[in-house]
Amino acid sequence: METVVSGIRSTGKLHLGNYYGAIQNFVKMQHEYNCYFFIADLHSLTTHPTPGDLHGNVKQVLVEYLAAGIDPEQATIYIQSDVTEIAELYLYLNMNAYLGELERATSFKDKVRANPDNVNAGLLTYPVLMAADIIIHKATKVPVGKDQEQHLEMARTFGNRFNRLYNNEYFPEPYAFSFGESLVKIPGLDGKGKMGKSEGEANAVYLSDPPEVIRKKVMRAVTDGGPTIENQEKPVEIQNLFDLMKVVSTQDTHDHFNDLYNKMQIRYGDLKKQLAEDMIIATTPIRDRINDIAADTEYLRRVARQGADKARESARRTINDVREIIGFRKF
Numbered sequence: 001m002e003t004v005v006s007g008i009r010s011t012g013k014l015h016l017g018n019y020y021g022a023i024q025n026f027v028k029m030q031h032e033y034n035c036y037f038f039i040a041d042l043h044s045l046t047t048h049p050t051p052g053d054l055h056g057n058v059k060q061v062l063v064e065y066l067a068a069g070i071d072p073e074q075a076t077i078y079i080q081s082d083v084t085e086i087a088e089l090y091l092y093l094n095m096n097a098y099l100g101e102l103e104r105a106t107s108f109k110d111k112v113r114a115n116p117d118n119v120n121a122g123l124l125t126y127p128v129l130m131a132a133d134i135i136i137h138k139a140t141k142v143p144v145g146k147d148q149e150q151h152l153e154m155a156r157t158f159g160n161r162f163n164r165l166y167n168n169e170y171f172p173e174p175y176a177f178s179f180g181e182s183l184v185k186i187p188g189l190d191g192k193g194k195m196g197k198s199e200g201e202a203n204a205v206y207l208s209d210p211p212e213v214i215r216k217k218v219m220r221a222v223t224d225g226g227p228t229i230e231n232q233e234k235p236v237e238i239q240n241l242f243d244l245m246k247v248v249s250t251q252d253t254h255d256h257f258n259d260l261y262n263k264m265q266i267r268y269g270d271l272k273k274q275l276a277e278d279m280i281i282a283t284t285p286i287r288d289r290i291n292d293i294a295a296d297t298e299y300l301r302r303v304a305r306q307g308a309d310k311a312r313e314s315a316r317r318t319i320n321d322v323r324e325i326i327g328f329r330k331f
């Protein structure tokens, strides 16, 4: 059976981008593959959270994984820092990761631009840690959103380089995965780029947002003055709303508003109202479970412990092999 690995950084509440780009696929894949889904708390250290924030955020992601339908009996759910073998593999891979290629990573360049005062080495070697996360379980499929595509390419580079260096075929190649034809990119509500945590609170709709908050955020989404000719090409901010509708609404609803747009009869207020209601329908079952699961600390501890044991067992096997391949000797 093929192995699947994916993770989400513990930087706060999860949004629709995380859900449609990643978690929805986790839930579907757990029945068909040998799945490892983790909380990337080591990765979140690049932005220096306080111990209190880190603790709360790790719990939040664990709760939302479970609320979204990841079943700890089907998939291995664990916290990255519980599996120290990952950090060990990261160290080995770092010996063959080069400054030039790390500096060229788009995510690194974005981070440097956004926060020039915090260009730490962890940020630079972020793709190496991500490669270690994936190949520690010898995964071949990695369900992620479009923004992670380059990181997957780098994970293949580091795994292949190890294989070449030691003249073996130890690590298989991991590929970004989505059930659709292409990887998903969920737009935000600000009329610009993708939905994200760092793009401002109002840009993202969170799985835990109550209905009135969702309505308010969607009604405030950026629009234009409306089409001025029939079948007009949509400007980015309008296309974004239609793209969101494509994932949360039915095809009929999407086509209905698309027709109105093409005939210049669209009323953006109606479109937004419908979009907000469909987002509420999509997120309510998850939101309803979040509070109950969050209150059951004993259950959460059990899930994390069980997951860590299983993930460590798999990681240990790889690290033992890797140590032997590298040539560490025991006397």
Ligand code: TYM
Pocket (backbone or CB within 6 Å): 005, 006, 007, 008, 009, 010, 016, 017, 018, 019, 020, 021, 022, 040, 043, 129, 130, 133, 134, 142, 143, 144, 145, 146, 147, 148, 151, 184, 185, 186, 187, 194, 195, 196
């Ligand atoms: P992170 O925490 O930023 O996001 C977690 C997952 O959500 C997806 N995602 C989106 N998908 C579509 N549209 C969006 N607007 C959107 N926003 C976020 C991301 O693509 C991702 O799948 N580096 C990773 C975490 C990570 C990881 C790994 C993932 C660490 N190690 C190993 C896979 C395998 C990250 O920062 O994701």
